[in-house]
Amino acid sequence: MTGDATVRPSEEDPLAEIGGLSLGPAAGGPPVLHDAHLSVPLGGVLGLVGRSGSGKSSLAYSLVGHVRPGLEVRAGTVRVAGLDPFVRRNARALRGRVVSYLGQDPAASLNPALRIGTQLAEAVRLRSSATSGSQVRRRVDELLRSVRLPADPAFRRRLPRQVSGGQAQRMALAIALAGSPRLLVLDEPTSGLDTVLADGMRDLLAEVLSDGDRAALLVSHDPAWIASVADEVIRLEAGRIVGAGPPRASVPDPRPFASAPAAGPGAESARSAAPVGALSVRGLAAAHGRVPVLHDVSLTVPAGSCTAVVGPSGSGKTTLARCLAGLHRSARGSVEWREDGVERGRAAPVQLVAQDARGALNPRESVSAALLRPLRGVGRRSAGDASREAVRLLGLVGLDADVLARRPGELSGGQRQRVALARTLAAGPRVLVCDEITSALDPQTAGGVLDLLDSLRHTLGVTVVMVTHDLTAASGHAQRVVVLDAGRVVEAGAADRVLRTPEHPVTRALVAHAASAAPAVPDLRR
Missing domain, CATH: 3.40.50.300 (P-loop containing nucleotide triphosphate hydrolases)
Structure with a gap:
């Protein structure tokens, strides 16, 4: 310039x-x-x-x-x-x-070592006219309330890893608004x-x-x-x-939720008391430091099926996803995968596709290196076979082979999210825990990724736990829905029943808002 x-x-x-x-x-x-x-x-x-x-x-x-x-x-x-x-x-x-910019990877803009209140106070001091301690504290409280976050001392003491993805998004917005x-x-x-x-x-x-x-x-x-x-x-x-x-907004669909496809071959009915293969969660509890996040969570995901976990932001969905993948150390209760014929000595059968794709990928490592490591380490493939499989996996998630030489910073948010999914598939998981993996994708690409998950379930018997805010995606791809609120399961059952005739007030509110969102048809004229 x-x-x-x-x-x-x-x-x-x-x-x-x-x-x-x-x-x-x-x-x-x-x-x-x-x-x-x-x-x-x-x-x-x-x-x-x-x-x-x-x-x-x-x-x-x-x-x-x-x-x-x-x-x-x-x-x-x-x-x-x-x-x-x-x-x-x-x-x-x-x-x-x-001008303030808020990126699509909000967690990347937060310092993981600084508490939420400290980061917001620093932004206020740097960008606003507030000078005294009392002025800064008042402005911090105003910003937290303006983005619908708690302004109490306990929340301000949390670290970024101790909040949900939605809370991190709003925290980053509060920082962006600090200088008006x-x-x-x-x-x-x-x-x-x-x-x-x-x-x-x-x-x-x-x-x-x-x-x-x-x-x-x-x-x-x-x-x-x-x-x-x-x-x-x-x-x-x-x-x-x-x-x-x-x-130009069109008329809302009075029945926005479609029925999901059946579970893959060999999967038992979601109503079965003892499925042959299943991910079983019993009495799961978890906390961030001394703050309880999950309380006595129990659910069963039959092999080859898809269960959607929905709920308000901050309800514990991401913490549950990390517990299922064995990444939350303070979890209590049991998470077990039962299936006849599972090979011993392989990587953990449960793999997490994280919501924050930027944080999940090494910024100094090429896409090729990110995919080849699990392909050669877990799959024991030769260099040639691993390279060919890397190209195939990229094709599955809608990416061309030319991204292999790029680093995460050279990709769009949607491309990073698809690379993260391809890397997870490279480990050959039996269970995929997908945390908001379509949140940075356009509707067409998101539909392709969800269709890919359906294909993996049907052809490979992969089991899917889908954490999502998109109730349309949940209804179209999941057989069961689990609704979390304040760390507790408040409703669960067949997707058709939960989303068409919700019983709990939280579920009813989510469904009502989703149903009232009219599909938009932008009237684009040059």
Whole structure:
């Protein structure tokens, strides 16, 4: 980028403007973003939609003067409040106070060694006018309440690993709001939230933007949510803007939930008292430090079947997923996998596909190295066989072989999530515990991943536990649904029964919000 604008825009000028922006690999090759134009006016909300890898995040990054490793700016201009964010001194003046960015991997933006209250207080001191201890504490309390998080001392003392994915998302948003920025750039802001909290995020944004002196750019795979909050929607495909226009919501489907396919061959009925093969959980309890998170959780997942675990953000779903995979040390109770003929000496039969794909992958390690390690270590394959299997696994999750040479930082959020799934499959698990693995994927790609899980269940007999906020995905792919609230199972049963005739108030609230979210059909006109 060239030039350094020093004159602030008038009230009539857009708060942010991009003209003819093109990004491409620094080593040469086709552009990943080509001739992009957009304008964000004061008080406006602009939505970006498109498939994973279409360039949405790259376009959003440019507003804070950042490009992904390995890319360079080839042409175009970017202005935020009249300043070029790619100029270093402008970036220092803009970031946090004029423009704040919240990425789709919120846990990556939190310091794992610092307590929540400490991190938020530091952000307030750096970005706001609060100076005294009492002013900082009041502002911290305001921010926590504004994003629907507890403001009590016990919550502020928690570490990032001691909160749910949805809570980490809202914590990162609170930090982004600490300096009262004029422009919010939010990349997948609802990916870790249940339908109730997603509606709350929409209301929160409306409140933040209500004075007309702020604006937002939102990147999302949720067309219904974008339609409910954005003034204009831009669609990208393969790095190009292919349409723009106002969103238009269609009539909600009065019966939004479809029946799931039957369990795979050899799987017993979910109602069976003693299935031949099953993941059995009995009396499971877990805590983060002295704070109880799970209480006497029991469930059974028949071999070859899929059970969806749903519930409000912070209800304990991610902690349950980590307990099932043996990753939560303080867990009490029993988690057992029973199946005749299981080979001894193999890797643990339960494997976790984590919600935070960035944190699950080594940032210094190529995709190839991430896949070859389990293929050669667990599968005892030769180098040639392992390389061919790595390519096959990438194809299964919808990625081309050219990503093998890339590192996680050179991939989109959706691509990282699919690489994490491919690496888990490389270990040959009998049980896949999938924690919000479609949250960063566009609907088409997410559907492909869920169909892949169905295929694995039917062809390989893999058992799936799917932690999700997407009740439509749960109804279409799970035979059973378990509903958690405050660390307890409040309802469980066949998916059709639980989602069509819910009995518990928490389940009814989740279903009602999902049913009221109208599918959106953006009216995109050039």
